[in-house]
Amino acid sequence: MSYADRPWLARYPAGSPADIEAEYATALDVFDAAASAGPDEPFIYYFDKTLTFAEVDRAATALAATLVAEGFSPGDRLAVYVQNNPSFIIGLLAAWRAGGIAVAVNPMNKQRELTYILGDSGATALLTLDDLYVDVAEPVIATGNTSVRTVITTSPLDFQTRDDPRLFEGVARRRSPGTVDLVEIIENHDGTPLPAPELSADDTAVLTYTSGTTGEPKGAMNTHGNLAFNAQTYRDWTGLKPGEGVLGIAPLFHITGLVGHVMLAMLARTPLTLAHRFAPDVTLDAIREHRPVFTVAAITAFNALSAAPGATPDDFASLRILYSGGAPIAPAMGDRLEKVFGAYIHNIYGLTETSSPSHGVPLGVRAPVDPASGALSVGVPVFNTVVRVIDENGDDVPVGEIGEFATSGPQVVKGYWNKPEKTAESLPGGELRTGDVGFMDADGWFYLVDRKKDMINASGYKVWPREVEDVLYTHPAVREAAVIGVPDEYRGETVKAYVSLRDDATATPEELVAFCKEQMAAYKYPREVEIVGELPKTVTGKILRRELRQKQ
Known part of the structure; x- marks a missing residue:
């Protein structure tokens, strides 16, 4: 059996295509299509406020115009250092609107980590939460060792008025000298004209930094084509329809949140529910209020949400399309959580370098459990994707034998930012050597055993x-x-x-x-x-x- 023959296609639902053609060339095209088709439709739910596609568009354009006025040029990088706030999406779109690249920064990063990412990416502008600026970023910028020229600050209190004390008790807006406030930019530059950027599918849209567990973090160059394709993978794989809301549990800086929340909501033209950061009780209230249909999150998040005080099956009734990524689901935990949520949690698998999913369990299908190891399958390769299981020499191993996953497809990144040697090592010929070890069974199901290093x-x-x-x-x-x-x-x-x-x-x-x-x-x-x-x-x-x- 040849991996190129894609035996897993027999696991696809009847009528499902083996391959799809991306509807949009760039991630910005995805958003522009939604904003044009439904300008007054809700795009972001953030506590008690709703932002429409048109409102987000105007905000992002105002920020982009400000960046350009400050010298931001096509190809420049805007570092976005915030939580799951509307400002993340505004910053993302603004970078693209100005012809640049967004750098997604983990809001848990401290000075050492931020220094490295700002230096490695060469970011010339920084959008950050005001408290992160005072506590972390300001000392880094003050050294003069970064390329950052423009700092825009935002508050988690922006774009809402509820000020939920479970998250925001004691939080106040903090203005710092030498910074520009995002809300003021939006108010002062609303309607500022801006030429359309020249972007292509092969242009880098976002630098997403790998965790650096085996060395210094690497900036994966997720292209516009990568993001547009995998947003469509999520939509077509799950069947999500316009208006069927997305619950934003995964951090937006992470590839799962970026593609499985932000890009999917843009493409499906559906509202995205955000709540600053994941707190089970707050998230539970957001589910009750906004009734989202879909989410993808780590199984540990589902576990925590299931234990939220006062949670009942009725609370989760709207969430009928559930996927879990980040780590394989233990079969026993999956069974227990299904009883709580009233819906089966499907496995989905991918990496930063595959722009989120490379494998998934088809909607409505229960993943098999390998009888020998007890492992629950992570699914089958998604549309347009070929995954081989290889030995140390890069040769295919027989069906059922353990080897490293090697992935090819439209979602695979073109390389690592300014690291040609690492790119050549991990992406020979454009095929990603994932470092994940597992096997494929005779029916085309894939099973993740572990990381090679573990x-x-x-x-x-x-x-x-x-x-x-x-x-x-x-x-x-x-x-x-x-x-x-x-x-x-x-x-x-x-x-x-x-x-x-x-x-x-x-x-x-x-x-x-x-x-x-x-x-x-x-x-x-x-x-x-x-x-x-x-x-x-x-x-x-x-x-x-x-x-x-x-x-x-």
Whole structure:
């Protein structure tokens, strides 16, 4: 069986095409089409305020005109350093409207990380929350070691009046010398004419920085064509229709939020619900108020939302299209959450370098579980996409054998910003070597085993942490689990598990070790279990095994 034959196409729903043709060349074209077709339709719900497509368009154009007046030229970079606020989308569109590139910056970044990203991207302008400017960005800019010439500040209190105390207690607007206020720009430059930029599908739209777990972060060059194509993948894969709202749980700076929330809402011409940052109780109220239909988020976010005080199945009734990315779903957790949400949570898989999805479980289809490993499939390759499973030499491995995923398709980035050697290493011939290890079964379903770097070598036996974690998730007391390898004099490495427990349950480390021992080969089960209150996570909700390894 050849991967190029795409055996997974048989898993597509009847009538679904194998390939799609992108309707729009650029991400800005996607937005302009929505703003033209439905200017007065809601685009963003932010607490008690609604911003229409036309209002966002005018705001972004006003900011773009200000940037251009300050010397921002086509190809320049605007760093956007905010939370899930309307200002993120306004900044994104403004960068494109001015012919430039947006740099998506994690709002959890501190001075060292911000210094690196501003320096690596060469950003000449910065849009930031006012408190982040005072606490983090101002000292970085003051060094004079960046190219930033223009700083625009915004407040999380902008574009709403509710001032929810659960998020905003004690928050006040903070003006700083040498900065320009975004709301004032919108008020003072509304209607300022601006020539249409010359953009193409191959132009970089956003620099999204990888986490840097194996070295310094790299700026993936997500092109306009990448974003426009994968927005259409989300829409056509899920069948989302105009007006069927999107819930913005994933951080917008992350590729999942950027494409699966912002770009999808633009293309589907549907409102996006934002709430500054993910807080389960606040998000629950936003669901009750705005009744979104679709979301994609880390499974840890679904887990937290399901435990929000006062949550009932009726609260989640509108959310009938659910997808989870960032990490594979443990089958036991998926079953439990389905009972809470009343809808099946489909797996979806991709990377920053694939502009979000490369694989997904078709809507309405239940992913199979591999009988040997217990892994839940991450889905099948999406439209226009070929994924090979390869060995260390880059050759295809037989069906069912484990290897590295290598992905080709319209969503794959063209490279890393100013890093030709890293580009050549990770994208030989334009095919992405993902670093993710797994296999494809005879029916074309793909199963993610783990990251290559996370594999544990215990006395010469390979142990994949995810398999051990999946077993732990079947224990009724376990809320979250993470497994790592730790040094062992006899075995070289041995298996250690970190576990957090559900609020209404108890379990001892010895009990959990015995539980795994009953279900796993002797070399696989954890020799040590440590119970913790919370596991370390990224802002997107992905559990950080590397932080646990650093504790050893």
